[in-house]
Amino acid sequence: MLQTKQKIFRSFYFPVMPVADLQDGPKPFKLMGENIVLWLDDEQKPAAAIDRCCHRTARLSKGELRNGCIVCPYHGWAFNRDGKCTWFPQSELEDPPKVYKIKGYHCEERYGYVWVALDTPIRDIPKFRYSDNPDFRKVDEFYEVIHCAAIRLMENSFDVAHVNFVHKNTFGDLDNPIPPKVTITPNEWGFEAYMEIPVHNKLNQKVQALNMDDERTVRKQLSEWFMPFIRQTNITYPTGLIHSIVTCTAPIDDDTCQLVQFVYRNDREEDVSAKSIIAFDRNVVDEDMDVLETTDSNVSLDLAKKVENHMLSDQPGILMRKMLLELFDKYGEQEMC
Numbered sequence: 563m564l565q566t567k568q569k570i571f572r573s574f575y576f577p578v579m580p581v582a583d584l585q586d587g588p589k590p591f592k593l594m595g596e597n598i599v600l601w602l603d604d605e606q607k608p609a610a611a612i613d614r615c616c617h618r619t620a621r622l623s624k625g626e627l628r629n630g631c632i633v634c635p636y637h638g639w640a641f642n643r644d645g646k647c648t649w650f651p652q653s654e655l656e657d658p659p660k661v662y663k664i665k666g667y668h669c670e671e672r673y674g675y676v677w678v679a680l681d682t683p684i685r686d687i688p689k690f691r692y693s694d695n696p697d698f699r700k701v702d703e704f705y706e707v708i709h710c711a712a713i714r715l716m717e718n719s720f721d722v723a724h725v726n727f728v729h730k731n732t733f734g735d736l737d738n739p740i741p742p743k744v745t746i747t748p749n750e751w752g753f754e755a756y757m758e759i760p761v762h763n764k765l766n767q768k769v770q771a772l773n774m775d776d777e778r779t780v781r782k783q784l785s786e787w788f789m790p791f792i793r794q795t796n797i798t799y800p801t802g803l804i805h806s807i808v809t810c811t812a813p814i815d816d817d818t819c820q821l822v823q824f825v826y827r828n829d830r831e832e833d834v835s836a837k838s839i840i841a842f843d844r845n846v847v848d849e850d851m852d853v854l855e856t857t858d859s860n861v862s863l864d865l866a867k868k869v870e871n872h873m874l875s876d877q878p879g880i881l882m883r884k885m886l887l888e889l890f891d892k893y894g895e896q897e898m899c
């Protein structure tokens with residue numbers, strides 16, 4: 563499976579940019595191989611459309627805004643959030659002809675990010691645990707391009723076998739390579755996986771991330787997969803600290819994704835600073851990326867048919883493939899050429 567070739571992924575919302583990045587004008591983004599332009603309309607709501615003018619194909623993202631519409635830099639035609647041409651200065655006609663239009667996309671603001679679905683969405687943007695709980699603070703961590711397929715990052719998030727190897731310098735324990743049991747509960751749009759992971763509480767984790775003295779601790783971890791490329795990992799420590807990580811990947815092209823990551827925490831800035839949390843998670847993400855960016859972007863879904871041949875810790879990744887195959891089946895999926 564190559565991620566931009568699966569048409570049904572166009573019918574999911576992906577977070578593509580912090581909404582604050584649009585304050586100083588329109589911006590380009592590439593989603594599923596398609597060039598799009600993002601801007602704020604006259605109500606300050608984010609809008610998205612194809613980044614290609616219907617007149618002479620100029621890039622609209624190089625244009626300006628006029629009354630909440632994106633104005634083409636070439637001849638000044640303006641388009642609203644639905645893609646309708648609202649103004650073309652060369653004509654004396656009151657309304658531009660209806661054929662003057664571009665493709666507008668479904669676009670929403672949520673959690674401080676612009677979310678875009680290229681085709682009619684088949685489900686809403688996920689509701690994240692703790693997002694409206696006043697006892698939790700939100701820390702925005704990472705907005706960056708990563709060079710691997712989105713599903714590689716997703717399966718990694720539920721893979722307890724990699725922890726002691728990839729994260730040996732942060733919280734893994736090479737002396738204890740046998741992965742813990744994972745209990746998976748599927749739902750309509752993904753699954754929940756519960757695991758209890760004994761971890762080595764290395765000095766940088768103790769001080770930098772957890773404010774905890776113990777040499778070893780246990781992460782009680784409830785990880786949620788939101789089809790196709792979003793996960794929320796809710797980690798509870800014995801101190802009562804909850805560190806809940808939301809990780810989203812928006813496919814840019816077949817080999818590249820936009821990573822959006824933020825966390826919810828039930829402690830306060832005085833306990834552990836946001837800067838410190840980000841610095842620790844930076845190490846963890848870098849450790850994962852060192853490996854993930856070496857993996858093949860073309861992901862075999864056939865693994866789903868050979869469940870019994872795999873080690874137990876691979877079961878979440880295999881279930882992901884199985885559920886994606888069912889999704890393709892349900893929506894009559896055909897690979898796009």
Ligand code: FES
Nearest residue numbers: 615617618634637
């Ligand atoms: S190319 Fe956009 S208005 Fe002419």
Ligand SMILES: [Fe+2]
Nearest residue numbers: 718724728850
């Ligand atoms: Fe990892």
